[in-house]
Amino acid sequence: NAGVTQTPKFQVLKTGQSMTLQCAQDMNHNSMYWYRQDPGMGLRLIYYSASEGTTDKGEVPNGYNVSRLNKREFSLRLESAAPSQTSVYFCASRSTGPPPQHFGDGTRLSIL
Amino acid sequence: DQQVKQNSPSLSVQEGRISILNCDYTNSMFDYFLWYKKYPAEGPTFLISISSIKDKNEDGRFTVFLNKSAKHLSLHIVPSQPGDSAVYFCAGNSGGSNYKLTFGKGTLLTVNP
Numbered sequence A: 001n002a003g004v005t006q007t008p009k010f011q012v013l014k015t016g017q018s019m020t021l022q023c024a025q026d027m028n029h030n031s032m033y034w035y036r037q038d039p040g041m042g043l044r045l046i047y048y049s050a051s052e053g054t055t056d057k058g059e060v061p062n063g064y065n066v067s068r069l070n071k072r073e074f075s076l077r078l079e080s081a082a083p084s085q086t087s088v089y090f091c092a093s094r095s096t097g098p099p100p101q102h103f104g105d106g107t108r109l110s111i112l
Numbered sequence B: 001d002q003q004v005k006q007n008s009p010s011l012s013v014q015e016g017r018i019s020i021l022n023c024d025y026t027n028s029m030f031d032y033f034l035w036y037k038k039y040p041a042e043g044p045t046f047l048i049s050i051s052s053i054k055d056k057n058e059d060g061r062f063t064v065f066l067n068k069s070a071k072h073l074s075l076h077i078v079p080s081q082p083g084d085s086a087v088y089f090c091a092g093n094s095g096g097s098n099y100k101l102t103f104g105k106g107t108l109l110t111v112n113p
Helices: none
Strands: A003-005 A012-015 A019-025 A031-037 A041-049 A064-068 A074-078 A087-094 A107-111 B012-013 B019-025 B031-038 B043-052 B054-061 B062-067 B073-076 B086-093 B101-103 B109-111
Touching: A003 A087, A012 A019, A019 A031, A019 A087, A019 A107, A031 A064, A031 A074, A041 A074, A041 B101, A064 B101, A074 A087, A074 B101, B012 B019, B019 B086, B019 B109, B031 B062, B043 B054, B043 B062, B043 B073
Parallel strands: A012 A107, B012 B109
Antiparallel strands: A003 A019, A019 A074, A031 A041, A031 A087, A064 A074, A087 A107, B019 B073, B031 B043, B031 B086, B054 B062, B062 B073, B086 B101, B086 B109
């Protein structure tokens, strides 16, 4: 049982390049989330999808787009990467009802 | 505006003793609180949660206490084990049924053998 799988695990980009981070969950969860974690900081919500076909902004959505491709997959796209987007990105999913959210192991993204 | 504050960046405890991790919040609309544990190079792992209508929840060695009047919650780990060494994040739910979590900055717990 893989849970939440994120690809790639590591990526280095140049400023201005585009990139899509992939996330898939095999727990039949309805809701999916994208967070970023910067050094010495907690996780901050970028976008979330309450159910298939819906997406909504979180705390720090600027510079990102998302696609809820189907119930399993939720991707995060950086159209024109900036050094300020260097971070560790976590995807999470949740079934209906109260938490918890289940997290993937993250994508470590460096933008030069 | 930091809605969830973990004021202790680190805590060191001897194996077998109690670990107490603290968390303060400012958002009165939080209706659910969670604690996550995170090891390096891994994603956060859910530990324990508590609804805002309760003041205590216990799961094995882990107990979370909520003091709504003080806007304070704490996680007690008894007895502490070296494997508990990790970063612990406190989070509050501000998104109603969407469960959008607001996280604190985390506390690094080190349990010494």
